[in-house]
Amino acid sequence: MDDRGGSFVAVRRISQGLERGNTCHSTSAEVVAGSAAWLGRGLSCVCAQRRESDARPSFDLTPAQEDCLQRLQNRIDIAYDSSIPEHQNALRALWNAAFPEEVLRGLISEQWKEMGWQGKDPSTDFRGGGFISLENLLFFARSFPKSFQDLLRKQEGDRSVWEYPFAVAGVNITFMLIQMLDLEAVKPRTMVGATFLKFLSGIASLPVILFESFSELMDHQWLAMRASYMDFNTVMKATRRQLERELLLEDITRLEDLPSYSLLARNPKKKRRI
Template sequence: MRVGSFVFRYEVSLAIESHAHYSNKLKLKRPNLSVDFAVRYAQSPPKLRTATPRRSINSDRRPVCSFAARRRFVRGREEDFSKSGTRKRLRFVFICVVTPAQEECLQRLQNRMEVAYDTSIPQHQEALKGLWKLSFPEEELHAIVSEQWKEMGWQGKDPSTDFRGGGFISLENLLYFAKRFPKSFQDLLRKQVGDRSVWEYPFAVAGINITFMLIQMLGLETVKPPSIVGETFLRFLSVNESAFDILYCIAFKLMDHQWLSMRASYMEFNTVMKSTRRQLEREIMVEDITYIEDMPSYSLLLSQ
C-alpha cells in the first residue's frame, strides 16, 4: 500500500478469539476514505499471519493517507490491544520515496559529511581559528596547536585529533551555533546556566558526539532514510538547507537541558545522549510541523 511517500509491507501477528472483535480495529480512517485489511486467521494456536490491504469498494483508486495519519499510524505500530485477552502486534518495513528536490538536498548534505578535517587545508585551519575567536573573543589564540584548546573542552592541545569522529561538518555545526545563537552558545560553553555537576561534560567533544548522533538518528549515511524520522527531516531540509545545522543547535541545547534535569555527571553522558535522541525523535514526529523551527525544543535556543 502506498501511503504518502512511503510504501508499507505489513506482517500482522494476531492472537485472536474472534474475527468480529478485530473487524473494526484494523482500519485507517479519513473522510471519504476506507482502508480495510483482509486478515487470514484460523482457530488453531496463533501463528504468524500476513495482512494485505485492498481497495475500498467505494473507490477505484489506491488508498492514500495524509502525512499526519501516517505518523499517527507509525507511532501506534506496536500498540497492544489487550482487551478481552487478545493481543495484536504490527511489524512493517517501509521504503522511503524522496522527491528530486529532496534528493538533491540530501546529496549536498552528504557531500558535506564526506569532508574530513585536514590540517593541510588552509580553509580548515582558518575555520578552526574562527571558532576560537567566536568562543573567546577576549583571548588571543597563541598557536593552532595549543593547550588553550582544553579550555573549550577538547581532549588535547590539537583539536584535529577529535575531528576524526565527526569530520569537518562537526566544526561547521559548532561555527553555525556560535554565529546563529551566540547567547545559547556562550551559556553552554561557559556552563553559565543551572546547578552544575563537579564533573561536567566537555563542551567541544560533546558537540562532535551530537553531530554523529544526528547522522545516525536520521540515517543520513544511507541512499534513502530508513525511518520515518529521517523522511520527515528531508521535508524540513527541502524547505531550509540549514535544517541540519539548526537541528544540531536544538539538540545541543536540549542535551544540556536534559543534563541539568537529570542532575547528571560525566559518567552519565551516554544516558543523557540517549534521552536527548528519544526526545528529538518524538518532536520530529509531532503533527502539524512544517519547519524545523516549529519543533518545541527550538524555544530553548531563544530563552534568555
C-alpha cells in the same frame, strides 16, 4: 561498528572541591582521560543503535530531495584536514567566537582544552564527526552567541563537579544526528529520517537549528538528570528519544516549531541560512 574515532573520553572538570548542586561560573578547564567512550566505537554503539520499532521500509524521494540529500552526504564525507586553509580558518573562527578577548597562540595549543577538546590539538577530535561538526559549532556560535556561551561556560543551572566537555560533545551531537536521521543511507529507512527531508529542500548542510536545539536540549536533560560525565551516554539516548518525538509531531511544519527550539528562543537572534 564505526572506526572513525578513539576509544577514550575527555571530561571537563569545572573546579575542584565543589559539592554536587553548587553553581559554578568558572571558565577554567582540566581535560583528563576517563573510562567511557565518547567518540568512534563507543559513540557509534550509542548513536547508531536502532530499536525494533524504528524498522520501516525505505521512502521514495523527489528529485529535489535526492539532490539535497546527496549534497548533504557529500558534506558529511569531508574529513577535517588540518592542512587545508579553509579548515584552519574555520577552527580559528570558532576560537574567536568562543573567546573573543583571548588571543589564540596556535592551532596546536593547550588553550583548546578551555573549549572542551581532549588535548592541545582539536584536529584529533573530529574523527567522529568530520568537518561538518566544526561547521555546526561555528554556525551555532554565530547564530546564537548567548546560548553558545552559556553552554560553553556552563553558566546555567546547578552543575556537577565533572562536566561534559563542550567541544567534544558538539562533535558527538553531529555524529548522533547523522545516525538518527539516517543520512548516510541512499533513502531514509526510518520515519524520523523521512520526516527530516521535508525540512531539507534547498539546504545543503545539516540545518544548524537542529544541531543547536539538540545542544540546548541535551544540556537541559543533563541538568534535569543531575548528571555527571559517567551519565553522558544515558543523557544522549534520552535527548535523542525526545528529539525524535518532536520531529514526529503532527503540527511541526518547520524546525522552528520544535518545542526544544524554545530553549534557544530565550536568546533570540536572526538565524543564518546554510
